[in-house]
């Protein structure tokens with residue numbers, strides 16, 4: 001795809017064309033600080049050792065409202081062809097993780113799985129993003145070309161509608177809104193409310209969430225003169241799931257840019273685990289590479305302001321547009337129930353599958 005879309009409920013950043021691309025976040029940060037680029041957009045991979053897909057765009061449009069696509073392209077008939085790993089294997093993997101977590105050397109590890117989809121004709125990343133923006137108006141919808149990350153990614157794109165904001169910076173104000181702790185929503189209003197209320201009082205989910213706020217405190221604390229992190233999270237929801245969310249706000253001591261903040265915060269325990277390096281190693285050893293799923297998508301300008309959202313509820317689309325890989329995961333702790341965790345990934349996958357008209361795979 002040509003261009004980049006990040007549509008948030010109250011503004012959007014759209015770009016076309018590429019002046020320069022960066023497979024390394026340090027080079028992009030340098031281009032901003034030396035003044036040779038005025039804006040960087042793109043994606044950071046899940047694994048911080050991987051190549052980035054960052055760009056200095058040729059043309060930029062910023063709007064004061066969510067993006068509304070002016071083209072209407074139909075999405076092709078699409079169906080699931082493969083699950084990586086199979087649901088049974090994911091279940092076994094989570095069971096093993098729970099045993100390991102009970103041994104106590106790790107606090108939390110996020111475990112994810114992928115559904116491979118085949119389309120009858122090419123999926124247009126922009127059309128899919130437009131559909132996702134319409135279906136999920138409260139989410140942050142994105143579409144980003146991954147070509148800059150190297151030969152494995154040429155022509156691939158990442159499209160999704162995420163409820164999670166990694167970090168935003170406006171002047172010296174930094175905000176984050178991590179999510180961790182989830183419960184499936186139901187169609188029946190009273191049962192749905194009960195599901196939300198019990199999430200809010202679930203010791204297991206509150207512990208899962210606290211790993212994330214503790215990490216953000218550790219990273220942002222030294223960079224901020226003031227930092228406000230609520231002592232208990234609030235409830236938020238997508239169509240499919242309830243989540244625990246923490247609105248965090250800080251005042252930066254020094255002019256750290258939004259891109260630098262994103263690099264420092266990523267990967268949070270919402271997508272990786274605790275302790276970070278040990279959890280990352282478990283994910284490297286047990287999963288297929290996540291590529292850009294679980295990474296971050298966003299923009300940063302030469303003043304240092306920007307937004308980076310967490311790349312979840314998304315799919316990578318192949319260069320020919322006929323294959324898509326949708327991924328979803330969930331935080332595993334010592335008292336996680338493996339079947340509930342598998343069901344949670346199935347529920348989270350629905351954000352992407354519904355947009356492509358694919359029904360549940362299990």
Ligand SMILES: C=C(O[C@@H]1C=C(C(=O)O)C=C[C@H]1O)C(=O)O
Nearest residue numbers: 179181182270312328329330331
């Ligand atoms: C990993 C995903 O979601 C993350 C994990 C969550 C959890 O474990 O409860 C909640 C929101 C996200 O931070 C995903 O959607 O794929």
